[in-house]
Structure formats: C-alpha cells, structure tokens
Amino acid sequence: MDSQAESLATLTRQLTGGISAELEIADLDDYTNTPFDDQTRQIDHVLSGFDSDIEVAKERNAQKDLKINELREKKLREVQQTMHSDEKLSIEGIKPLTKSEENKILADCWQTFGRERQSNWHCLTKEGRNFLHHLAYQPWVRDSRPCPAWVVTAAVSERPDLMDATDLKGRTPLTAAIAENNVRFCLAVFTQKTGKLEELGKYLRRECTIRESSNISDSELTCLHAALTPRHFSNQNGSHRAKILLNLISMAPREMFTVTDSHGRTPLHLALEFDCSSLPSQVNIVKMLLQRGPEALSIAKKLDSDTLPDRSTRPPRGPDLNRPLANVSSRRDSGSKFETYSLPEALPKTTNEIPAYAKRRELEEKEHRERQAASDEILHHLRLLCLRTQDPDKASQFLKKLEGNDDKVLWFDFGPRKKMSEPEFKKVFDHLGFESVLQYVAFPQIDVKTIEESGHTEGRTEWIPDPVVIFFDWLRHKKRGVKKIIRVIVDDFEDHEASHNSHSDEGIEQALDGFNVEILDWARPDICPSSLLKFGQSLREINLYWSGRNPVLRAWSEAEGLCKLRNLERIKIIKVHGTQSSRRTEENLHSFKQRLEKSWSQAWPAGMHRLPIIEIDASLPAHLGHALAHRRGLQRGAVQPSPFNSHNINPHRWMECMKRFSEEFRQIVGKLSNMKRPVDSIIPGPVVVALIDDGTDKDHSDLSFNRPFRGTSFEQYQQGSRYRGVSPWWHSSSGHGTLMARLIAGICPSAVIHIIKLRTFAAQDSEKLQIDTKSAIEAIKYATELGAQIISMSWTVKPPEEDDTSFRNALHSALTDPQGISMFCAASDQGKFADRTFPHAGNQGSFRIGGATATGKTLDTVGDKDKLDFVFPGHEVVIDHWYEDVDRKTLDEFDAHSGSSVATALAAGLAALIIECVRLGVVHTNENPEKQNDPDIAVTANDLALIRKSQALKQAMLSIGTDMNTGHKYLEVWRLFEAKTTRLNEHRRNADFLGQMETIAGLARHFLKR
Incomplete structure (x- = not known):
C-alpha cells in the first residue's frame, strides 16, 4: 500500500471510528445492556408494548448512526477533493463532526421518537411499572449490544410526570434504577438541561410524603437515601458514584433533605457515614447537601459521635472517619474520651522486610493525613453552616455534640457601654475560650481608660484613637485563636457630649483584617468603599x-x-x-x-x-x-450610691459576724491553693453554686478576688432584630444578679459561681421586668447537667398558665439528682396570702427562704411564714449596712425581686460555706495520716458526699443555732462563727496554718455531728 493510500486509510479510521455515535453522557461508554425482552415472562401486553418501543428505538438508533456516518464520509470526500495526487496526506488539520453537529442529529432522533411513542408510556405492567420503570429495571451488563441511552433521555423529557409514580415495590423510576445499580439510566436522566432538571426535581416531591404510610425500607425511602446506601453502586468506581450523587442533590426538592428514615437519619446523616472511596468527592457531597438542605441540621436525629467525624479520637474513614490505621493499635485511656495510638510491638527483623514496611507505613500515614484533612474540611463546613443558620443556643448544642467541647464560646458581646481600661478588660474576659469561628461579635461605644485613669502608671496619659482595635486584636491573639467572625456589630456613632469619636477607616480596617467577616453592621456613617475592599471580600x-x-x-x-x-x-x-x-x-x-x-x-x-x-x-x-x-x-445595670449615714444605723450582727469569718476563710483557701503539694495529693474540687438570675457584672470589684466565673445565657435578643444574638451573662440586666453574686461570694469566697442568665421582659401593665418561664426551666435543667451542688434562685414567678409539667419535671430532676443538689428559692413577698409561686411550689423539696429584720423577725410581706425553711437578713438590712452602692431601685426594678431575694442568696452562700468547710476537712485529713484512722476525727470523701445531700445540709445549718422566737428558722450565726473567727485570726497572726486548718476541720466535724 503506497503512503497516500495508507494515510487515507488512517484518516478514514479516525473519522469513522473512535467517536461515540450517542450523546456523550458522563462516561457512558463503559456501560452496555442485554436485549430488553428475555422471553421468560408471561404475556403482559403493556410490557410487550414497552419492548416494542425499545425495538423501534434501536432501529432509530441505527438510522441515526447511518446518518452520522454519511455526514462523516461526506466530510472525508470533501477533504480528499482538496488534495493533489502527489501531495502527502496529513490528518492533523482534518476535523471530525463537531459535538453540536452530532447532538443535533441525536436530538432530532429522540425528540421524534418521544413524540411518536409516548402516548402509552403511563400504562402499567403487572408489576405496576410505567415505561420509565421498565427502563430502570433492565440489567445493564458488558459485552452486549447497547440500548440507546437517549431512550431514557427521551422518555424523561417527554413524560417527566412518570418520575413520581411508584410501582408495587413502592419505588419511583429513579429509586428503582439506583436500587438495581442501573448507572446508565441515572446518568441519562441527568443529561437534561439545568432548568429542566430543576423542574424534574418537583416530580420527586411525592417521595417525601408517600413514605409515611408505607413499609418502604430505609435504603429506598427516597432516591437520595437510596443513592447514599453503601450497597447501591458498590461495584462502581467512585467518580461515577459521586457524579450521580452530586447531580441528584442538585435536582432534589428541598423537602427531601429533611426526610428521615426509621433511625431519624436524613440524607446528610447518611452522607457523613458514607464511604465514597474518594475523599474530595465526599467533601463535595457533604458541602452540596449543606448548601441545598441546611434545615437537616435541626432534625431530631442528633449528629452524634457515631455519625459525625471525630477529630479527637480515631483516624478518619471518609466522613465517618472512625477506622484506625492499619498496623496501629488504638487504646482508650481509662476515664478519657481520647484514644491514643501506638506502633506495632515488633519491627521487621530482616533487612529485606524493612523497605517494604517503611513504604507501607509511609502510605498509611499519607492516607491518614488525607482523611484527617477531609475530616477537618467537613467539620469546618458543618460548623460554618450551623453558625450561619442556627440560633445561638441551638448552634451551641449542635457544636457541643459535634466537637465535644463544652467550654468554647461561640460569640462575644461586650454588653452595654462602659469605661474600662485594657488591663481591666483582660482581667474580666481573659478566661473565656473561643471557637475558631465566632457567630457574632458585638461592641457598644467603648470608652477606654487612659493609663492615668486606670492607675497603672502615675502621671502618664495615653490617647487611643481607635479603641475597639485593641479588643479585636485581643480576639485575634493566638491564646484566643479566633480566625473568622461571621457577623460584626459595632455601635460607632459620634457622641460629642460623651467625648466619643467614631473610629477611622484605618482603625476599622485594622480591627477586621483577616477575620473574613460575612455580615457587617458597623454603625459609622459613610464608611469608605476602599476600606471595605481591603477586608470585605467575604x-x-x-x-x-x-x-x-x-x-x-x-x-x-x-x-x-x-x-x-x-x-x-x-x-x-x-x-x-x-x-x-x-x-x-x-x-x-x-x-x-x-x-x-x-x-x-x-x-x-x-x-x-x-x-x-x-x-x-x-x-x-x-x-x-x-x-x-x-x-x-x-x-442599664448602672446604680448610684445611696446616701449613707452611719450615725443613724447600728451595725447588723449577722452580717458583721459572717463578713469577718469569710475574710479569714478566704485567706486560708488562698494559701491552700498556692501551696506546693505532693504529686499524689488529691484535693476535691470546690463547691459549685449555680446562680440563676439576670446575669452578673463580673467586673465588679467585690467579685475580683473570686475564682474565674463561668456562665451561660438563655436570654436572646428579640427575634427579627438585626441585633440578633445572646444577651451576655457577664452583664446584669437590672443589677440584681450582680448583687446576688456579691452576697454569695461574700459569705463563701471559695465557691465557684456559675452564672445562668434568664430571659426577662417588660410586662405591658408594669415597668418592672418579668421572668420568662421557659428560660427558667432551661436554666434549671442546665444547672442540673452542670453538676452544681447548690442552685440559688432569688426570684419567684406565677404558676405557668398552661401545663406546668415541664417546670415540675425540671425541679424534680434536680432535687433527685444522685450527686446531691440543694435548691434555695425565695418566698413571695405578696403579703399574708398562700404562696403558690414557683419555683418552690413546683417541688417542696427545695429550701424556701424568707427575709428577716435585723432582730430576726420575719418580714411582714412574706406569705405562708409557717412553711418557710429558714429566714435570713433581708435587703432592708443588707443594702443599708453593707452594700451602700446599691440603690433600692435596683431591687424594685425587677418584679420578681423581693425582700426575700437577698435572704436567699445569703442562705445559698452559707450552705456553700458549710460544704467548703467539710471539703477543707477532707484535705486536712488526707494530709495528716495520724488523723485518718480515728473515725471521730477523720473527715472523708464520704462525708463530703453526704453533706451535699439536702437533708444533711439542713441539719448542718440547724446545728449553727436558732432563735426559738422565730420558730427555729433564724440562724444566730454568731453562736458558732464568732469564736471560730477569733481562733482563726490568732492562728493567722502566729503563722500557724496547721492550726487554721484544724479549726476549719473542727467546724466540719460539728456540721457532721461528730
């Protein structure tokens, strides 16, 4: 054969071979099928009609192929006519039919076929299947003459309504194709144009509703559930599987993303458990599910540790990420939620084995890194979507389950405007630990104290032109680790009377640089667009x-x-x-x-x-x-000092006694915490008091000596407001919660006070603040889960108008907690009427506390006096004598605040002090072996567990000494504590720490009735 003929033959093979005669449908070339009619079924006229349609389609397909080949040959002849006989034929410049040319021929073919044959496609076979079902159930195998894939395309295009029909198995055509591993059918469906696909998705809505009354299996609940079931498409490569899933997610109706199976799993849950063989594909699948169906995050089936990626324990396996590496053994430390990993015990001994082992180990480590990166990316997208779409409390609950970190803060709200130096700010807020992504950050107008004002350096002043930059830098610091803020809210209007100037453009740029803010509400007029471009690409x-x-x-x-x-x-x-x-x-x-x-x-x-x-x-x-x-x-929350005239007021003995003892006790605890101890020394943790109130201004000087506060807030800003978020627990709405914290810390300085902020609102017929009952219920539940030993509630609310079961159940759970929780509730100050107010009326196992005068007489405003557990000094005494900076208006502003509210805080503080004395008694016993064998002297961990029980604590309080004239309800604390205070003072002046501890241990034995 001469060179020209050889070149011509080569060109002919290129133009007539190697080009698909069908529409290119995402790598369909690998998929073929057997003839549709297997000659084994009973006669079914509808089925026969469908088979006849298939045969017609095959004939049309042959005609289409012939037409394409004719056009190719025509093009080849045109090329040949332009060549000279002595010219060597070059095939590089010869182009075959374009894709648009082939597609036009194909489209004409299937559109004509569809219009001519579609009239009977809605008819049903004996299995209840329409024409699309018939195509979906066909076994597509290799080495058989392919049925044209465009038949599926034609049927879907002409009769999309057939997509929502179900056969006798309850399957729609698409679900049937997935269950039967019919990849070719699925890919053909997705060749529809984008608009057509969206319209096609509407026909899948029926799957979201018909399942409620059917017995469909979980794996075929919807087409999405089916596609995410591991056994479907298990024999296909990851790319085809991912293509089907991504296309299916893009066309599915929104309702489908929240459909749950019998285990409460949505498609998102299944995707997180799904092993796609390709980590990038799996990440894309989860991302698209989150984008198309974010509502799945709030579905009842919790994204728990068995479902979600677990970064802290095992090497990841896909989104589940829970399969350990090969040749790596995992062990779980006792009492720890973390797993550690160790290498195999023996390394290969022979020289030849070492390279193979090292290579295998390298591959395993690479796989682990890749899976860990995929896990981190999935977690990142879950976290982002949660913070973008969920309310703060729901987001917090979700992320705690997702990452198992209870201490991370998801937002920061400075609170109301106040003047504060940078060191003071850090002292108040440095203990907070933040997530790397914050839902929002909010700052009011902030007046930063100069160095001279803050007292850190005498005679020096400092002008801070853009003060909020300091606080954003504080968030940016590696100790806080905040890398992204979704919403930023800053009140930055100029206020010349208050000497507040708005921040400069440069200051705003510096503050927000690198945080990738998504929603900006910086209230400064006329922000420069060039500044926005520097930090606003997100x-x-x-x-x-x-x-x-x-x-x-x-x-x-x-x-x-x-x-x-x-x-x-x-x-x-x-x-x-x-x-x-x-x-x-x-x-x-x-x-x-x-x-x-x-x-x-x-x-x-x-x-x-x-x-x-x-x-x-x-x-x-x-x-x-x-x-x-x-x-x-x-x-709000700022109070002015009341006039104080020491000549008209006599010191109150109860408060005087306890303040003196508290000061001695505080110094013992401080010294104990600073002492170096043996490695095996065990010190029980301090008592935890859950203060349920309206927040606490934790920067108050009375609270500065107390250990770092923790807290949470159940008060959210009004729904629909652009200032959506959580009212910070470190700000008291009325000042009441701050006073309660000061009272508790004043009596028991070593107590860990956990602030739980209630939601309050202004009643229509009153200027006073009311408590939201639902938030009270949530607060009590939270305090119980927290593990608090004491719950202090210095407020009352009317019985719930609707069912009070939830309130009663929350109280019952707290008071029957096996670890021991004592609950202190304020009595109502509504006069001489039956007191049916909650929380005490919801469960009378709590302590009901009333207010008393300086002489111990119960206040006249307290109702049901005979049903009180104890009476303590009321606010008339406390405010006038010890907290002169608190105006009575602070208490009167809050409707639930009563004359008994201060008494309740004092009772909670005293109860905490009793528990702390027993705790220090345990420490003293543990560090003095000679005392451990004498049951009359030793104070043990069992004693500490006992004193935390309500009944034992009540007996300990009664042992202090009571006034018979008050029905043994007023504790005359000076009977016990005055002498102990004198003794502690003597030991302190003599530097006798052992004597101080023995005195406290003696108090512990007294409370335990030794």
Whole structure:
C-alpha cells in the first residue's frame, strides 16, 4: 500500500471510528445492556408494548448512526477533493463532526421518537411499572449490544410526570434504577438541561410524603437515601458514584433533605457515614447537601459521635472517619474520651522486610493525613453552616455534640457601654475560650481608660484613637485563636457630649483584617468603599449607614466600589442624617441603584455573580435607636450610691459576724491553693453554686478576688432584630444578679459561681421586668447537667398558665439528682396570702427562704411564714449596712425581686460555706495520716458526699443555732462563727496554718455531728 493510500486509510479510521455515535453522557461508554425482552415472562401486553418501543428505538438508533456516518464520509470526500495526487496526506488539520453537529442529529432522533411513542408510556405492567420503570429495571451488563441511552433521555423529557409514580415495590423510576445499580439510566436522566432538571426535581416531591404510610425500607425511602446506601453502586468506581450523587442533590426538592428514615437519619446523616472511596468527592457531597438542605441540621436525629467525624479520637474513614490505621493499635485511656495510638510491638527483623514496611507505613500515614484533612474540611463546613443558620443556643448544642467541647464560646458581646481600661478588660474576659469561628461579635461605644485613669502608671496619659482595635486584636491573639467572625456589630456613632469619636477607616480596617467577616453592621456613617475592599471580600451582607450626602452614594456605586465585593447578597442603606429634601433623597437613592446595577454588570458579566438585593431604611435598627435615645442619662445595670449615714444605723450582727469569718476563710483557701503539694495529693474540687438570675457584672470589684466565673445565657435578643444574638451573662440586666453574686461570694469566697442568665421582659401593665418561664426551666435543667451542688434562685414567678409539667419535671430532676443538689428559692413577698409561686411550689423539696429584720423577725410581706425553711437578713438590712452602692431601685426594678431575694442568696452562700468547710476537712485529713484512722476525727470523701445531700445540709445549718422566737428558722450565726473567727485570726497572726486548718476541720466535724 503506497503512503497516500495508507494515510487515507488512517484518516478514514479516525473519522469513522473512535467517536461515540450517542450523546456523550458522563462516561457512558463503559456501560452496555442485554436485549430488553428475555422471553421468560408471561404475556403482559403493556410490557410487550414497552419492548416494542425499545425495538423501534434501536432501529432509530441505527438510522441515526447511518446518518452520522454519511455526514462523516461526506466530510472525508470533501477533504480528499482538496488534495493533489502527489501531495502527502496529513490528518492533523482534518476535523471530525463537531459535538453540536452530532447532538443535533441525536436530538432530532429522540425528540421524534418521544413524540411518536409516548402516548402509552403511563400504562402499567403487572408489576405496576410505567415505561420509565421498565427502563430502570433492565440489567445493564458488558459485552452486549447497547440500548440507546437517549431512550431514557427521551422518555424523561417527554413524560417527566412518570418520575413520581411508584410501582408495587413502592419505588419511583429513579429509586428503582439506583436500587438495581442501573448507572446508565441515572446518568441519562441527568443529561437534561439545568432548568429542566430543576423542574424534574418537583416530580420527586411525592417521595417525601408517600413514605409515611408505607413499609418502604430505609435504603429506598427516597432516591437520595437510596443513592447514599453503601450497597447501591458498590461495584462502581467512585467518580461515577459521586457524579450521580452530586447531580441528584442538585435536582432534589428541598423537602427531601429533611426526610428521615426509621433511625431519624436524613440524607446528610447518611452522607457523613458514607464511604465514597474518594475523599474530595465526599467533601463535595457533604458541602452540596449543606448548601441545598441546611434545615437537616435541626432534625431530631442528633449528629452524634457515631455519625459525625471525630477529630479527637480515631483516624478518619471518609466522613465517618472512625477506622484506625492499619498496623496501629488504638487504646482508650481509662476515664478519657481520647484514644491514643501506638506502633506495632515488633519491627521487621530482616533487612529485606524493612523497605517494604517503611513504604507501607509511609502510605498509611499519607492516607491518614488525607482523611484527617477531609475530616477537618467537613467539620469546618458543618460548623460554618450551623453558625450561619442556627440560633445561638441551638448552634451551641449542635457544636457541643459535634466537637465535644463544652467550654468554647461561640460569640462575644461586650454588653452595654462602659469605661474600662485594657488591663481591666483582660482581667474580666481573659478566661473565656473561643471557637475558631465566632457567630457574632458585638461592641457598644467603648470608652477606654487612659493609663492615668486606670492607675497603672502615675502621671502618664495615653490617647487611643481607635479603641475597639485593641479588643479585636485581643480576639485575634493566638491564646484566643479566633480566625473568622461571621457577623460584626459595632455601635460607632459620634457622641460629642460623651467625648466619643467614631473610629477611622484605618482603625476599622485594622480591627477586621483577616477575620473574613460575612455580615457587617458597623454603625459609622459613610464608611469608605476602599476600606471595605481591603477586608470585605467575604462579605455577604452589609449595613451601610449614610449621612445623606450624595458623593458617598456615588463612591459606593462606582466601578471601584461595592461591585468589587463579588460575594455580596444584600446591601442595606440606613439613612441616619441628612439635610436634603425627601424628593432629592429619593432621586439620589434611585440613581445609586442604577449606577450599582451598571457597575455590577460590567464587573461580573454573563451573570457570574448575582446582583445583591438593595434595601433602603430610613430608621435606625432597634438596638441603635434605643442606644442613641438613652445614651445620656440611662445605662442599664448602672446604680448610684445611696446616701449613707452611719450615725443613724447600728451595725447588723449577722452580717458583721459572717463578713469577718469569710475574710479569714478566704485567706486560708488562698494559701491552700498556692501551696506546693505532693504529686499524689488529691484535693476535691470546690463547691459549685449555680446562680440563676439576670446575669452578673463580673467586673465588679467585690467579685475580683473570686475564682474565674463561668456562665451561660438563655436570654436572646428579640427575634427579627438585626441585633440578633445572646444577651451576655457577664452583664446584669437590672443589677440584681450582680448583687446576688456579691452576697454569695461574700459569705463563701471559695465557691465557684456559675452564672445562668434568664430571659426577662417588660410586662405591658408594669415597668418592672418579668421572668420568662421557659428560660427558667432551661436554666434549671442546665444547672442540673452542670453538676452544681447548690442552685440559688432569688426570684419567684406565677404558676405557668398552661401545663406546668415541664417546670415540675425540671425541679424534680434536680432535687433527685444522685450527686446531691440543694435548691434555695425565695418566698413571695405578696403579703399574708398562700404562696403558690414557683419555683418552690413546683417541688417542696427545695429550701424556701424568707427575709428577716435585723432582730430576726420575719418580714411582714412574706406569705405562708409557717412553711418557710429558714429566714435570713433581708435587703432592708443588707443594702443599708453593707452594700451602700446599691440603690433600692435596683431591687424594685425587677418584679420578681423581693425582700426575700437577698435572704436567699445569703442562705445559698452559707450552705456553700458549710460544704467548703467539710471539703477543707477532707484535705486536712488526707494530709495528716495520724488523723485518718480515728473515725471521730477523720473527715472523708464520704462525708463530703453526704453533706451535699439536702437533708444533711439542713441539719448542718440547724446545728449553727436558732432563735426559738422565730420558730427555729433564724440562724444566730454568731453562736458558732464568732469564736471560730477569733481562733482563726490568732492562728493567722502566729503563722500557724496547721492550726487554721484544724479549726476549719473542727467546724466540719460539728456540721457532721461528730
């Protein structure tokens, strides 16, 4: 054969062979099928009709192939005619049929076929199957003449309504194809155009509802559940499996993402357990599920440790990530939730084995790193979506289950405006541990004290032009480790009377740099667009505060303005000032929208990024409007000192006695904590008091000596407000909670006080704050789960109008906790009436505390006096004598605050002190072996467990000494504590720490009735 003929033959093979005669459908070339009719079934006329349609399709397919080949040959002849006989044929420049040419022929083929044959495709076979079912059930195997894949495409295109029909097995066509591992059918369905696919997804909605009354198995509940079932497509490679899943997720109706199987699992749960063989594909599957169906995060089936990636324990296996590495043994330390790993006990002995072992080990470590990276990425996307879509309390619960970290804070809210130095700020907040991603950060106008004001360096002053930068730098510090903030809220309006200047553009840039903020509500008018470009590439929403000046609008809407922020979805213009008329303002805003639309379309042609929604608001957000209206003259929680005239008031013996003893006790505890101890020395943890109130201003000087506070808040800002979030527990709404914490810490300085903030609201017919019952129930549950030994509730609420079962159950769970919880509740101060107020009325196993005068007489306002457990000094005495900085208005502002509220805090503090004396008695016994064998002297861990029980604690309190005239309800503390205080003082002055500890141990034995 001469060279020209050989070249021509080669060209002919290229043009007529190696090119698929069908529409290219995501690597379908590997999938073939047997003829449809296997000649083994009974006669089914509908089935026969379907088989006849298939045969017609095959004939049309042959005709289509013939037409394509004819066009190829025609093109080949045209090429040959342009060549000279002596010219060597080159095939590089010869192009076969284009894809569009082939697709046009194919589309004409299946569209004609569909229109002609579709009229009977809705008919059902004996198995209840329509034509699409018939195609879905066919066994697609290799080495057989393929049925045209376009038949599926044609059927779906002409009759999409057949997609929602179910056969006698309860399967839709798509679910049937997945269950039968019919990959070719699935891929053919997904060749529809995007718009068509979205429309097709609507026909899958029926799967989301028909399952409730059927006996469908979990693996075939919906097409998504089926596709995520491990045994389906198990023999296919990961890329085809991933393609099917990603296409299916993109077309599924939103309702399908929240359908749960008998175990409560949504498709998201299944995806996290799913092993896709390809980690990048698995990450993409989870990401798309989160994007399309974020509601699945709140479904009842919890994303628990058996479902979610566990970064802290085992090497990951796909999203489940729980399979240990080969040749690595895992062990779980006793009492630990973490697993550690050790190498095999023996290494290979022969030289030849060592390279193979090292290579295998290297591959295993690489696989482990890859799986760990995939796990981290999945966790990151789960965390982000949760923080973007869930309320703070739900997000906190979810992430605690996800990552098992109870101490991490998901948000930071400074609280109301106050003046504070940087060292003071750090002292108050340095103990907080943050997640790497925060849901939101909120700052009011902050007045940072100068060095001179804070007293750190005499005679020096320091001007801080952008004070909030200090606090964002504090969050950025590696100790806090915050890397991303989703929402930032800053009140930054100028207030010349208060000497507050807004932050500069440079200051805002420095504050937000690197945090990848997504929603910005920085209330400073006319932020420069160039500043936004420096830190705002992640912005999705932004509130822009506008002074009314048109040049600002022009700057925001020009080519170098907001249009450069490609991720923006919503822009809100808030007008805060302005001298222009309403008509001119409207004209300027209208022009702003037009310019922004133009600049956006030029910056992102062909719809690469959708134009953000633009909102115009002529009023300030609620939180800022309120702040501006009350900025001068009202600061919630701030109280003014009451007049104090020492000549008209006699010192109160009860408080005087306990304050003196508390001071001695505080010094013992402080010295004990600073002492070096043997390695095997065991010191029981201090008593935990859960203070359920309206928060605590933890920067108060009376609380500075106490150990670091912890807390949580059940008060969320009003729903619908742009200032959505949690009211910080480190701020007391009325000042009441701060006073209660001061009283408890004042009596028992070593107690760990855990602040639990209730939700409060203003009643319509009263200026006083009311307690939300639901938040009270949640707070009691939280205190129980926390493991508190004492719960202090210095408030009362009316019995729930609806069913009070939840309230009673929460109280019962707390009071029957096997570890021992004592609950102190305030009596109602509503006069001489039956007291049916909660929490005490919900379970009378709690301590009911009433307020007393300086002489021990129960206050006249206390109802049901005979049903009190104890009476303690009331606020009339305490405020006037010991907390002169607290105005009576602080107590009167809160409707639930009563004359008994202070008495309740004192009772809780005294109970905590009794437990602490026994705890120190245990420490003293453990460190003095000679005392351990004498049961009359030794104070043991069993004694500590006993004193935490309510009944034992009540007997210990009665042992202090009571006044018979008060029905043995008023504790005359001086009977026991005055002499002990004198003895402790003597030991301290003589540097006799052992004597101090023996005195406390003696008190412990007294409480234990030794």
